[in-house]
Amino acid sequence: MSRILVVDDEANIRVLYADELAEEGYEVVTAGNTTEAAERLREGQFDLAVLDIKLKNESGIDLLQQLVKERHDMPVILCSAFSCYKDDFSAWLADGYVVKSSDLSELKQEISRVLAKKAQRAKTGL
Amino acid sequence: MDWECCWDRDVIALGDCPNIREGDEDLFASRRRRILEKCCDCENFKRDLIRFRDSGHPLSQVFSLVHEEYRRQKSQIQSLVSFLDSKTLEVRFLHELGLVLQTSVDLEEVLSVALTAITAGKGFGMNRAFLFMTDRERDRLQGYLAIGPRNYEEASQTWHEIASNDMDLQTLAQSFRKNKLSFERAKFHDILERLSVPLSDTDHILVKAMDGKHPVLIEDAFHHPEVAPEFARLLGVDTFLLMPLISRNRRVGIIIADNCITHRRISEEDMRSLETFAFPVAFAVERAALYDRLQVELNRVTEAGNKLKEQQELIVRMEKMALVGRITSSIAHSIRNPLMIIGGFARSMLKNTPASDPKRDFIESIVGETRQLEGVLDEILNYSDSLYPTRDFWDVNYLLEGVIRDTGEAQRLRGYSCGFSPGDGLPPAWIDFKQVAYCLRTIVQSDIEEIEEGGVIGISTYLEGDGIVIRIEDRGRRIGREELDAMMTPFSSTQDLGAGLGLALCKTMLQKQGIPFGGEPLPEGGIVYTIILPTRKEEQT
Numbered sequence: 148m149s150r151i152l153v154v155d156d157e158a159n160i161r162v163l164y165a166d167e168l169a170e171e172g173y174e175v176v177t178a179g180n181t182t183e184a185a186e187r188l189r190e191g192q193f194d195l196a197v198l199d200i201k202l203k204n205e206s207g208i209d210l211l212q213q214l215v216k217e218r219h220d221m222p223v224i225l226c227s228a229f230s231c232y233k234d235d236f237s238a239w240l241a242d243g244y245v246v247k248s249s250d251l252s253e254l255k256q257e258i259s260r261v262l263a264k265k266a267q268r269a270k271t272g273l
Numbered sequence: 274m275d276w277e278c279c280w281d282r283d284v285i286a287l288g289d290c291p292n293i294r295e296g297d298e299d300l301f302a303s304r305r306r307r308i309l310e311k312c313c314d315c316e317n318f319k320r321d322l323i324r325f326r327d328s329g330h331p332l333s334q335v336f337s338l339v340h341e342e343y344r345r346q347k348s349q350i351q352s353l354v355s356f357l358d359s360k361t362l363e364v365r366f367l368h369e370l371g372l373v374l375q376t377s378v379d380l381e382e383v384l385s386v387a388l389t390a391i392t393a394g395k396g397f398g399m400n401r402a403f404l405f406m407t408d409r410e411r412d413r414l415q416g417y418l419a420i421g422p423r424n425y426e427e428a429s430q431t432w433h434e435i436a437s438n439d440m441d442l443q444t445l446a447q448s449f450r451k452n453k454l455s456f457e458r459a460k461f462h463d464i465l466e467r468l469s470v471p472l473s474d475t476d477h478i479l480v481k482a483m484d485g486k487h488p489v490l491i492e493d494a495f496h497h498p499e500v501a502p503e504f505a506r507l508l509g510v511d512t513f514l515l516m517p518l519i520s521r522n523r524r525v526g527i528i529i530a531d532n533c534i535t536h537r538r539i540s541e542e543d544m545r546s547l548e549t550f551a552f553p554v555a556f557a558v559e560r561a562a563l564y565d566r567l568q569v570e571l572n573r574v575t576e577a578g579n580k581l582k583e584q585q586e587l588i589v590r591m592e593k594m595a596l597v598g599r600i601t602s603s604i605a606h607s608i609r610n611p612l613m614i615i616g617g618f619a620r621s622m623l624k625n626t627p628a629s630d631p632k633r634d635f636i637e638s639i640v641g642e643t644r645q646l647e648g649v650l651d652e653i654l655n656y657s658d659s660l661y662p663t664r665d666f667w668d669v670n671y672l673l674e675g676v677i678r679d680t681g682e683a684q685r686l687r688g689y690s691c692g693f694s695p696g697d698g699l700p701p702a703w704i705d706f707k708q709v710a711y712c713l714r715t716i717v718q719s720d721i722e723e724i725e726e727g728g729v730i731g732i733s734t735y736l737e738g739d740g741i742v743i744r745i746e747d748r749g750r751r752i753g754r755e756e757l758d759a760m761m762t763p764f765s766s767t768q769d770l771g772a773g774l775g776l777a778l779c780k781t782m783l784q785k786q787g788i789p790f791g792g793e794p795l796p797e798g799g800i801v802y803t804i805i806l807p808t809r810k811e812e813q814t
Contacts, residue, residue: 160613160614160617163613163617163621166621167617167621228605229606246651248613248616249613249615249616249619249640251620260682
């Protein structure tokens with residue numbers, strides 16, 4: 148079972164993601180800010196992280212850069228209310244980008260694609 | 274002795290002196306004035322003198338000597354007075370001319386005054402004058418303006434007009450400028466066009482005269498060794514004066530003056546007077562030409578100032594628009610999260626609600642309305658983004674590869690294939706990457722959603738002139754011109770927010786970047802979209 152870390156400052160969104168992704172067969176751990184996220188990352192390994200970009204007074208992009216540096220084997224999907232970041236340089240480090248929507252099917256497809264790509268990479272060693 | 278002349282009488286009557294006519298009656302009673310003014314030159318008096326000399330009087334020799342000397346000095350004085358009069362007139366004329374030339378910075382006024390002065394009877398009285406100006410950019414001496422009659426009838430009419438209107442030089446020049454300048458320009462246009470000499474042609478008589486910096490009188494021009502026959506034929510006169518206009522050692526131009534109608538001889542005196550006149554003219558012409566250039570530069574600076582002001586206003590406006598955009602974006606963001614939560618939970622509930630549950634319809638309504646509101650939000654956010662495009666140079670093929678990749682999943686689900694023919698060696702395009710990427714995604718997405726499953730979309734790029742053309746062609750649906758126009762009209766009355774504004778928004782966004790975007794329905798079915806991206810910054814509006 149793939150473990151997913153969800154970082155979002157909205158508690159209800161964390162609940163929604165946890166509920167929906169668990170239904171898809173993932174083990175979901177959530178964090179409300181970057182400090183909590185760092186704690187969860189210290190506690191265990193994750194196969195993928197889903198990050199919000201606007202985290203109250205913090206930036207999901209900063210967290211993304213940190214994760215790329217420290218956990219380069221863990222793919223990251225950015226999930227934001229802003230579509231404008233999709234074509235932003237800073238967001239290009241992420242493995243996927245999804246605009247927040249009540250319909251989570253795009254997010255689920257993206258998670259599935261990124262994990263499959265990760266598995267493929269592990270298999271080929273590239 | 275019985276004298277023939279009346280010198281010995283105190284008072285005379287009409288007819289006593291052959292030299293006193295009507296109007297000179299006051300001389301009848303003034304013996305002294307009569308002797309000095311009339312008798313000394315009278316033939317009767319000369320005969321009296323001869324008789325006096327023949328009388329053998331000892332004073333007669335002395336008297337004849339004194340009389341001769343008196344007549345010689347009188348003639349000399351008259352000549353000097355006449356010379357003085359002409360010089361007074363000349364000084365007065367030059368003073369008048371100087372006043373106009375010193376105060377005017379209008380090239381046309383200066384030239385009108387100069388050429389009028391040369392040709393007016395009150396001035397130098399020449400028949401015709403041609404002015405050549407130095408064109409430094411083209412390195413040529415170019416015929417610029419000419420004045421003068423073409424034949425005796427025209428000359429006679431002009432002289433008559435001038436004589437009947439007793440005008441001073443300035444008034445004459447003003448009248449010329451107002452009534453004759455354009456006529457004279459048109460009259461001499463052809464000849465002036467042909468009178469063009471490269472400054473490098475140092476053998477040409479005009480260039481030679483300018484280099485010499487002094488007036489040159491050309492006589493027998495048709496056989497003159499230094500005058501090109503064609504040049505002489507063009508002027509049509511065998512004697513003319515070349516008067517260089519030199520200001521501070523700079524060759525401003527040259528004036529050609531002639532007497533093609535009266536054939537009056539051009540004297541040394543004429544040359545000296547014209548030489549004196551040439552200095553202030555050259556200076557005034559140069560100053561007026563410089564003033565013209567200054568005016569042009571001033572206009573450019575003013576224009577640049579206006580542009581700068583417009584840019585400043587634009588920046589302020591853009592800042593305001595950016596602020597509006599940021600506010601809109603912030604509000605939309607604040608709405609999106611709650612909407613997502615409401616819709617997301619409603620969807621979760623819907624999944625676990627049996628079809629028989631009477632509340633299922635309500636939950637479905639929540640899901641539907643949420644989807645509608647999310648659509649509105651997307652459009653508002655995209656529109657607010659379009660208010661402040663950020664342009665840079667981007668690789669168009671790379672951009673399209675990204676778009677095709679982004680829409681790959683939707684293509685796969687609808688059984689689509691997307692063919693891309695990237696143009697070779699395309700230059701980068703000057704665009705807002707995000708906005709153009711959004712527009713291209715929207716176009717491809719709208720094709721995928723609207724046409725039947727299993728369709729084909731063809732995308733190609735190529736260079737046309739200075740623009741990069743992106744051509745997107747789908748073959749899956751039949752659509753009329755009106756329907757397509759309505760789809761591409763921003764906020765047309767048939768559309769509501771969240772009801773498929775995609776293509777219309779794309780058009781608005783691209784228009785704001787000055788990018789042409791059009792769609793053409795194909796007769797055999799399908800649509801071809803064409804977007805032309807600029808490759809240069811200047812093409813942006």
